Amino acid sequence: MDAAQGTEADGVSVTLAHVEKSFGGVRALDDVSLSVGAGTVLCVIGPPGAGKSTLLRCVGGLETIDRGTIRLDGGPVAPLIGERADLPEAMTALQQIIEGPLSGLKRPRRQLVAAAMAALERVGLADRRDAYPAELSGAERQCVAIARALAVRPGLMLFDAPTAGLEPDEAGAVLEVMRGLAAGGMTMIVVTDALDFVRAAASAVIFMDEGKIVAPAPGLAMRAGLP
Structure with a gap:
């Protein structure tokens, strides 16, 4: 599947300052400060339980933080794309797209269809427009979820x-x-253990453990600085 090019909204920059989040007395994020530039x-x-998913959920507004600040400057944030679509x-x-993220837009249906098709084309699934989830592979389901997110620019x-959970060839298609x-x-924050993707696409890499950013990860691509 080839991702066709498209136009995003203005890229979002993300700044976290001294962010903390606890669950039942367990601190999932511990004084996390981070700056992610647009683009x-x-x-x-990091290992399981390091706070990686909590970091994403806090940035995406799915969890409230206990302390600190999170500032997003720029266009809208797409819904979190997780392990399984x-x-x-x-x-x-x-x-999935027309009656999902585009359903609240007061536009003629032909415009909604055009926007949805453009999103499907970007993830290489224009020819699967009429397929139901049960007819899609795991990779295709994930790519439909990506297309749903792209529809809101x-x-x-x-x-x-x-x-996670995909066969290697399917994982390769999503990546x-x-x-x-x-x-x-596109500005992206990606929790992943797919190191080939990290090396090929990452502008910056961080390693988390026990709710903290331990360090920029050694031995991987580091084309953008971190504080």
Whole structure:
């Protein structure tokens, strides 16, 4: 699948200052400060329970923080794309977008269809517009989820282990789409253990452990500085 190029909204820059988040007395984020410039692809790696997913959920507004500040400057933030795409089984790939993120727009249906098709084309699934989730592979389901996010022309996309549970060839297809987005200047924060993607697409890499940013990860691509 080839990710066709498209136009994003203004890229989002993200700044976290001394962010803390606890669950039941366990501190998931511990004094996290981070700056992500517009157009940056930040990859986050680390062991299970390091706070990586909590970081994404806080940036995406799915969790409130206990202390500190998170500032987003720029266009809209796409819904978090997680390990498994959650797609209503009774909707085709095209309907997932039209009756999902585009449903609140007061536009003629032909414009909604055009926007949805443009998003599907960007992830290489225009020919699967009429397929239902049960007819899609794991990679295709993930790419439909990406297309749903792209339909709102986001300035920031958040990915939490988007290739987990996929076979290597399927994971490669999803990562190829994500590399296309990165090449097009999309601001992205990606929690992943796919080090080939990290090396190929990351502008910056951080390693988290026990709720802290331990250090920029050694031995991986580091084309943008971190504070």
